[in-house]
Amino acid sequence: xxxxxxxxxxxxxxxxxxxxxxxxxxxxxxxxxxxxxxxxxxxxxxxxxxxxxxxxxxxxxxxxxxxxxxxxxxxxxxxxxxxxxxxxxxxxxxxxxxxxxxxxxxxxxxxxxxxxxxxxxxxxxxxxxxxxxxxxxxxxxxxxxxxxxxxxxxxxxxxxxxxxxxxxxxxxxxxxxxxxxxxxxxxxxxxxxxxxxxxxxxxxxxxxxxxxxxxxxxxxxxxxxxxxxxxxxxxxxxxxxxxxxxxxxxxxxxxxxxxxxxxxxxxxxxxxxxxxxxxxxxxxxxxxxxxxxxxxxxxxxxxxxxxxxxxxxxxxxxxxxxxxxxxxxxxxxxxxxxxxxxxxxxxxxxxxxxxxxxxxxxxxxxxxxxxxxxxxxxxxxxxxxxxxxxxxxxxxxxxxxxxxxxxxxxxxxxxxxxxxxxxxxxxxxxxxxxxxxxxxxxxxxxxxxxxxxxxxxxxxxxxxxxxxxxxxxxxxxxxxxxx
Amino acid sequence: xxxxxxxxxxxxxxxxxxxxxxxxxxxxxxxxxxxxxxxxxxxxxxxxxxxxxxxxxxxxxxxxxxxxxxxxxxxxxxxxxxxxxxxxxxxxxxxxxxxxxxxxxxxxxxxxxxxxxxxxxxxxxxxxxxxxxxxxxxxxxxxxxxxxxxxxxxxxxxxxxxxxxxxxxxxxxxxxxxxxxxxxxxxxxxxxxxxxxxxxxxxxxxxxxxxxxxxxxxxxxxxxxxxxxxxxxxxxxxxxxxxxxxxxxxxxxxxxxxxxxxxxxxxxxxxxxxxxxxxxxxxxxxxxxxxxxxxxxxxxxxxxxxxxxxxxxxxxxxxxxxxxxxxxxxxxxxxxxxxxxxxxxxxxxxxxxxxxxxxxxxxxxxxxxxxxxxxxxxxxxxxxxxxxxxxxxxxxxxxxxxxxxxxxxxxxxxxxxxxxxxxxxxxxxxxxxxxxxxxxxxxxxxxxxxxxxxxxxxxxxxxxxxxxxxxxxxx
Numbered sequence: 001x002x003x004x005x006x007x008x009x010x011x012x013x014x015x016x017x018x019x020x021x022x023x024x025x026x027x028x029x030x031x032x033x034x035x036x037x038x039x040x041x042x043x044x045x046x047x048x049x050x051x052x053x054x055x056x057x058x059x060x061x062x063x064x065x066x067x068x069x070x071x072x073x074x075x076x077x078x079x080x081x082x083x084x085x086x087x088x089x090x091x092x093x094x095x096x097x098x099x100x101x102x103x104x105x106x107x108x109x110x111x112x113x114x115x116x117x118x119x120x121x122x123x124x125x126x127x128x129x130x131x132x133x134x135x136x137x138x139x140x141x142x143x144x145x146x147x148x149x150x151x152x153x154x155x156x157x158x159x160x161x162x163x164x165x166x167x168x169x170x171x172x173x174x175x176x177x178x179x180x181x182x183x184x185x186x187x188x189x190x191x192x193x194x195x196x197x198x199x200x201x202x203x204x205x206x207x208x209x210x211x212x213x214x215x216x217x218x219x220x221x222x223x224x225x226x227x228x229x230x231x232x233x234x235x236x237x238x239x240x241x242x243x244x245x246x247x248x249x250x251x252x253x254x255x256x257x258x259x260x261x262x263x264x265x266x267x268x269x270x271x272x273x274x275x276x277x278x279x280x281x282x283x284x285x286x287x288x289x290x291x292x293x294x295x296x297x298x299x300x301x302x303x304x305x306x307x308x309x310x311x312x313x314x315x316x317x318x319x320x321x322x323x324x325x326x327x328x329x330x331x332x333x334x335x336x337x338x339x340x341x342x343x344x345x346x347x348x349x350x351x352x353x354x355x356x357x358x359x360x361x362x363x364x365x366x367x368x369x370x371x372x373x374x375x376x377x378x379x380x381x382x383x384x385x386x387x388x389x390x391x392x393x394x395x396x397x398x399x400x401x402x403x404x405x406x407x408x409x410x411x412x413x414x415x416x417x418x419x420x421x422x423x424x425x426x427x428x429x430x431x432x433x434x435x436x437x438x439x440x441x442x443x444x445x446x447x448x449x450x451x452x453x454x455x456x457x458x459x460x461x462x463x464x465x466x467x468x469x470x471x472x473x474x475x476x477x478x479x480x481x482x483x
Numbered sequence: 484x485x486x487x488x489x490x491x492x493x494x495x496x497x498x499x500x501x502x503x504x505x506x507x508x509x510x511x512x513x514x515x516x517x518x519x520x521x522x523x524x525x526x527x528x529x530x531x532x533x534x535x536x537x538x539x540x541x542x543x544x545x546x547x548x549x550x551x552x553x554x555x556x557x558x559x560x561x562x563x564x565x566x567x568x569x570x571x572x573x574x575x576x577x578x579x580x581x582x583x584x585x586x587x588x589x590x591x592x593x594x595x596x597x598x599x600x601x602x603x604x605x606x607x608x609x610x611x612x613x614x615x616x617x618x619x620x621x622x623x624x625x626x627x628x629x630x631x632x633x634x635x636x637x638x639x640x641x642x643x644x645x646x647x648x649x650x651x652x653x654x655x656x657x658x659x660x661x662x663x664x665x666x667x668x669x670x671x672x673x674x675x676x677x678x679x680x681x682x683x684x685x686x687x688x689x690x691x692x693x694x695x696x697x698x699x700x701x702x703x704x705x706x707x708x709x710x711x712x713x714x715x716x717x718x719x720x721x722x723x724x725x726x727x728x729x730x731x732x733x734x735x736x737x738x739x740x741x742x743x744x745x746x747x748x749x750x751x752x753x754x755x756x757x758x759x760x761x762x763x764x765x766x767x768x769x770x771x772x773x774x775x776x777x778x779x780x781x782x783x784x785x786x787x788x789x790x791x792x793x794x795x796x797x798x799x800x801x802x803x804x805x806x807x808x809x810x811x812x813x814x815x816x817x818x819x820x821x822x823x824x825x826x827x828x829x830x831x832x833x834x835x836x837x838x839x840x841x842x843x844x845x846x847x848x849x850x851x852x853x854x855x856x857x858x859x860x861x862x863x864x865x866x867x868x869x870x871x872x873x874x875x876x877x878x879x880x881x882x883x884x885x886x887x888x889x890x891x892x893x894x895x896x897x898x899x900x901x902x903x904x905x906x907x908x909x910x911x912x913x914x915x916x917x918x919x920x921x922x923x924x925x926x927x928x929x930x931x932x933x934x935x936x937x938x939x940x941x942x943x944x945x946x947x948x949x950x951x952x953x954x955x956x957x958x
Contacts, residue, residue, distance in 0.1 A: 078529045091528065097523055100529060142652035197529040232531050233761050312756055314563050317572020320528045322624065323530075334622075338565055361563070361753035370755055 002029045005477050006161035008069055008217045010108055013444045015068050022054035024070040029070040032161040041155040042254035043075050043133045044083045045115040045182035053112050061159025064110025066224055066403060073158040073166035076123055077103050078197040082113070087121040087131040087149075089328050090184075090319045090345035097455055100197020102166060102208050102230045117152030121347045122316065123173055123201040123469060125149050127409065128421035130349040135406055139182055140444055141482035144403040147177030147419075151474045153211050154181040156479060164212040168198060170205045170322045171304050172398075172423025176434035178211055178446025179398035180477060182437045184464065185211040187423075189455050190430035191236035194229030200315040202308035203234075205427040214474055216217040217438060219243035222457060235445050238279050238455060246458050247465040251268055252286030254463065257391035260293045262422070263294070268401050271446060274439030275397050278448050278467075282395075285466055290391050294383040297425055304424045305417060306360050306373035312350075319345060353415065370461040381429045388453040396422045398435040398447035405483070436464045443482045445473070488713050489690055490648050491640035491679040494655050495633045496665045497609065497672065500540045503630035504608045505532030505575065510670050512633075516614075516625035526570030531759050534559070538632040539763060542582045542606055543662035543773050545634060548658055548780060549601055551586025553770060557606075558762040563753040567624050568611035576635075578754045580762070581605030583634075590654040592647050599651050600639040609633050628672075634664070638681065640690065645709035649702050652676060660806040660845075661780055667806070667845060675700045677742045680712045681726070691716070692726045696733050696740055708733035712740050770882045784809055792822040792893075798830050808833075808843045814851045819857040832872060834880050848882035856885040869942055871895050900952065903936070906944075907952050909937045912917055921957060929953065 001019055003011065014020045020028075030047055050070070057068050078084050078096035080103075085091045101105070107113060121128040128151030136151040138144035139159040146155040150167030153176035157165050167174040169187035178185030182297040186209045192207040200206060222243045229235040258279075264272040266358030281290060321341030323329035328344055331337035346354070360369035387394060401420060409415045426433035431451055438448035448467075452460040468474050503510055505525035523530045546553045551756060560578035580659070583604035590597050604664075611629035623766050636655060641743045642648050655822055658672055659665040666673050681693035696712060699705045711733075718728050731740040779787075781803045788799035796892050808829060815825040833854075835846060857874060860866050866874065866889060897903060911918055921928040936949045 078527075084528070094528070096527070099525075104517070140736040195529075196531055200759075201715070231533060233533055235758065310755060314561050314573050314753070314755070317527070317563060317565065318570060320565060320567075320572060322567045323525060323570060333566065358753060361755050363751045363753075364752075366755070 004032055004165055005213070006222050007213050008052050008066065008163045011069055011163055012066075022057040022081070023051060023070060023076050026050050026070055026112060026114070028308040029160050032159070033115065036139070036159050039137045039159060040134050040159070041117055041136055041141060041152040041159070042072070042115040043085055043087070043118050043152070045080055046079075046113055047115075049082075051112050057110070062110045064108065064481070066106065067110030067166070069107055069111050070114040070162050071111045072115060072117045072153055072162045073103060074150050074166050074168055075119055075151050076168050076199050077166060078199065079103055079113060081117065082116065084116065084199070085133065086123070087119040087133060088345065088347070089132040092132070092326060097196075098197065101194035101227060101231065102225050105224055105227055106166070106221075109294060111224070114162060117150070117156055119152055120173075120311070121350050122147035122199070123149040123170055123206075124167060124312070124349050124353055125413045126172070126176055126416050127150065127301070127404075127406065128177075128302075129406060130347055130350050132347060138403050139478040139480060140182065140403060141480065143405050143483055144444070145181070145406050147180035147181065147399075147403065149173040149177075150185075150211060151177050151442050153175070154178055154183060154185070157183045157211050159303070160234060160477060164210055164217055166208060166225070167211045168201075168206055168208045169423075169427065170201050170207075170308060171427050172360060172420035174209045174211055175398050175423045175433060175447065175449060176419060178435040179437075179449075180403040180445070182212060182445025182447075182478070183213055183471070183473060184215050184434065184436050184468075185209065186222065186434040186457065186460070187426065187432060188222065188226070188457050189236070190427075191430045192235050192238075192432070192455070192457065193225050194227060194235045195234045196229055196231040196235075200311075200376060202311040203315060204311060205304075205308060207427070209364060215461050215468055216244065216247055217277060218434065219458075219461045219465075222461075223432045230262065236455075238465070241458055243458050243461055248460045249462055249470070250286065250465055251282075251466045254287040254393070255290050255391040256291050257283060257292035257387055257394040259297065259394060260291050261295070262396055263295050266400070267397060268441065270441045271401055272398055274441060274446055275448070278438045279395075281467065285470065292387040292391055292394065294380070296376060296379045296383050300380060300425045300428055301378045301417060301421055303373045303380065303428060304420070305356065307377065307428070309353040309357035310370050310373075313354045313361065316346075316350070325408050378413060380425060384425070384429045384431060384451075384453075392453075392459060393456075394451040398449040398451045402441040402444035402446045403476070410450055426451050431462050432453070432460055434464055436461050436467060437476070438467070438471075439473060440476070442473060445476065485685045486682045486717055487685045487714075488644055489640045489681050489683065490642035490644070490709060492636075492638045492642065492648060492651060493677040493797055494636045494652065495609075495677075496545075496636060496655070496659050497674070498538050498632040498634055498664055499666050500535055500537045500541065500632055502535060504535050504606065504632035505536050506630055508630060512787070516627060517899045520629065523572065524626055526565055526572075531574060532700075532757075534760060534763050535632065536763075539765060540664075540769070540773055541632075542604060542634050543765065543770065544662045544777060545604055545636070545665055546583035546586060547661065547774060547777055548662055549586035549588050551601060552584030553765070554580055554582055554584055554806060555765045555767075555770065556580065556762050557582040559757040559760045560754050560919075561757045562701055565615075566610065567622060568613045568626070570611065570626060570629055574608060574610065575757055575760070576607035577605035580754065582923075588651070588654050588658065590647065590650040592650045596743060596805040597647065599641050599654075600640050602637045604634050604883055607633050607635055614697070631637045634827060645706040645713075648678065648709055649706050652702065652705060652734070656806065657781060657806070661778060663778055669700055670846065675705065675707065678697055678705065678709060678712075680709055680716070682716045682720070692728050694726060694728070694740070695730050697730055697743065699870075704733055704735050707735070707738055711738060715740065718837065774799045777917055781809075788812070792816065792826070794822070796828050798826045801830050801834065802826060804842055807843075807851070811844070811849075811851045811854045815855040815858040818855045819862040821862060824861065828854075832875055836875070847879065849878055849930075850882075853878055853885050860885060860889065864896055864898065864945065865889065866894055867896050867942065867944075867946055869946075870896065894943060897940050898948065901942075902946060903948055904952050904956070906939050907949070907956055910939065911956060919955065929957070932957065
């Protein structure tokens, strides 16, 4: 029985019924990775260790909820004794001595970390074209980008290689590739999942989350990924519910907000049409639509591109060639060591953001840029607080369009930055948001974004699951020949 | 023309917490390089800091003892710069919301009191150490110290000369050691300071341009560096040039300060709130508990020594001036009923030796246990006071154990009256002339006989017994 395109739930049943052994599952997964090598979804494989773990599971049954499930881990999470590159040349030789909390949590639940997925360098990018390890192809068409930065994870799930993968989302890096690859991806509330062991891009925005074929699988993953972690002081000390328990509860009477300021005429006609159809679908499920206003929402992208680069310029200072990672050949002196190590080790997009970040934090500019951006961020948060007094969730398209061809936005960073127009606000406000497939444009999948109030992941997953049990967009599998 | 000097100090006090400010790494001094370093101290990708509450408690003690505002909500910022011994490429410090706000401290300059206002005291992490002289053509980095909690105490520019600066530094040192928040061992870098110096004409209202002298770690260097810097600035201005704002380093071999970097070359530290750390909130309960458990401070000890141990005010002042000496006093008093005796030794012989070597008691080889034993041996008459002086001198040089010194050198006091009597008889028989003269009324000669007995016993005779025996035999 093929394991391709199976959900976590399917695989757990197959394992339980002994339709497949743990070892066969892992072996089949690696076969799929090899037959999909053109996707370039993985940077590092963990084959030997994974087979060993599977064999152990075949011998000794594990009590973990996800025992034996192969998971693709974004190469941004530190994995003990397994190379972690963050998509960068800078860390091409970095083997962490410890694992991220997310990795520990999933492995404690019995997951098998099958390999590390390709990504935009240090999670900076929306097309997976900034990775030092090469572009990732979208399973729907090899000339299409998978989105980014969690492009390798999205491609691995979309190609049916793994049922689920981990991602991280700083401005849309889970939701945008989920949209472009036709899968489901959730960015939880900031602080829901520990950041310990996640290589930081922008600390106040970074949040890990699950990427899977269904909302139900995302809920299953989220159950294991969350924990209150004393090693991360921004980790929330909040009760962690069973995210699967309310999935099937009806959404009759649910109030869905539509953002007045997001003018759908700025979208492709067909994207707007898909969005309208989803509205009708939700109406048929008993939901009501309410227009809400987020007056400061248009400031999201500029605010994000001050805050995120500022934090990244500081977070990436540790990559200096002194202690770990790449060091330039024959440094002549300290300054030469710094300049050449960082010039050679970082790609253009990372350098661009370090420059922007250093600029907005520098003396004389701090008040005008960074401080102002933080004030605007507060206003955007307040806009959401007000909106959630009226509605249960806010619905937007996830992206402005479907997957674009690689190289098509390469020369214009602003065009690329606008890819995250709809996704950035949830990061700025620290709110949970997910993307589910809701239609096709020119044979390519596209996603619908649902933003929830603080800690309302369960509700988001319920709304998404209700959609998925009454539609089949999430069941479409890529043919691979779309241009 | 008369010049006025304006000085401000930034004192870095290493807080004596068990673990580092943001990690579980040990703060112990003197370990092999890079052995007290955990993932966080190394700044590995993906690690996160967690603030050590104990450092806050210790900082608050300082705030309370200087009548300062305590900011029950304080937060951390990042100070960004590149240096090999700064593993993350930024230092986590408190720029915007320091734990301790405005306060003040009393200093003594000679017998003059002066109040120095403190602007703020904030927590920050120490950097590691770069080692330039161990490897040919390469620099080594030791991260053991990286992440050690520092309390940076910033004074107002209210200090008028080098002597006052040293007095202020000493007052801070006295306070932090009494508060048990720092060991005060300057030789291990537990206290260091940066000094801002500027001069102005007496009639001028505006402050002059300041130079900052970095990283001074002894009273002597603070004094010398300031005095050199004042002279230098006067020379610069009197030659028609102006002082430039810059950072300078003090060279203790040449006794001069040298420019390190000018204002133009200064780093732009790009401070911003550290997104990894939430503001730290101290509850009223926590604050009250710290207040209630504040250790006894020098002034309180002084009063108690006068009222409970019957010391003179001058004695009580000297003994309570240092935590180490106060501890020695209290430890030794537990071995004898004679607190005056203990005070006499500390204020007399011990202080004299300290003055001779120009060091602080914590830098001497005399330990509290050894001193207490010395007092015990005097009290139980094992040794005489005179012998005790030579034992103290021995400890001062060797640091040896009191009982070992007494045993090895055979210094136990001779108490046996029959032995002393036979020695006294021998002296009387050997000196008939002096006996005759004494008995004819030359009373002063009594001392001669005592001296002879002492000489014969190499000072080990119990002086009281000798007096009694001689009186009996001679009269």
